[in-house]
Amino acid sequence: MSERRLIAVYPGSFDPLTNGHLDLIERGSRLADELIVAVLKNTGKQPLFTVDERLDMIREAASHLPNVSAGTFDGLLVDYAAKRQANVILRGIRAISDYEIELQMALLNRRMRPQTETIFLMAREEFSFISSRMIKEIITLGGDVTHFVPATVLRRLQAKLEHS
Numbered sequence: 118m119s120e121r122r123l124i125a126v127y128p129g130s131f132d133p134l135t136n137g138h139l140d141l142i143e144r145g146s147r148l149a150d151e152l153i154v155a156v157l158k159n160t161g162k163q164p165l166f167t168v169d170e171r172l173d174m175i176r177e178a179a180s181h182l183p184n185v186s187a188g189t190f191d192g193l194l195v196d197y198a199a200k201r202q203a204n205v206i207l208r209g210i211r212a213i214s215d216y217e218i219e220l221q222m223a224l225l226n227r228r229m230r231p232q233t234e235t236i237f238l239m240a241r242e243e244f245s246f247i248s249s250r251m252i253k254e255i256i257t258l259g260g261d262v263t264h265f266v267p268a269t270v271l272r273r274l275q276a277k278l279e280h281s
């Protein structure tokens with residue numbers, strides 16, 4: 118009998134990666150045999166970081182986790198999950214406000230591809246108020262985001278600001 122491996126995709130924009138994302142990656146990597154952090158291309162949103170920069174950030178911040186890799190996708194998440202033979206989609210929930218949209222996505226994804234189960238992890242309390250959008254706003258307005266993002270992301274944010 119072949120051994121069942123848990124291959125999880127953790128999708129998102131990651132613009133930029135936050136400590137909340139990294140916490141989820143670390144916890145997800147303990148649950149899954151393989152965890153693929155998947156950056157969505159072509160969101161329609163105007164991103165601060167290019168897809169390649171976001172991939173680099175993820176790879177640098179997760180370099181201590183041997184079963185974590187980073188990839189990109191466009192089109193439907195469930196199609197990417199199928200292509201990567203993933204049986205799990207991993208998402209984080211910070212507050213009730215996240216729940217509604219996450220429930221909708223999970224149900225739609227399940228209808229489209231029942232073989233892929235969405236698993237939610239609750240964000241750690243200290244990260245439950247962090248979002249990429251707020252981090253961009255705070256640093257643009259001169260605030261300190263040291264405690265909210267990995268060191269590699271902080272350096273890249275500061276470099277972006279200097280060159281803007």
Ligand code: PNS
Pocket residue numbers: 128129130131157192193194195221222223225226
């Ligand atoms: O970090 P984000 O921006 O909240 O991530 C949203 C993401 C990438 C998970 C979501 O937009 C997504 O899965 N997009 C891919 C297109 C898709 O599959 N849409 C149908 C989902 S119901």
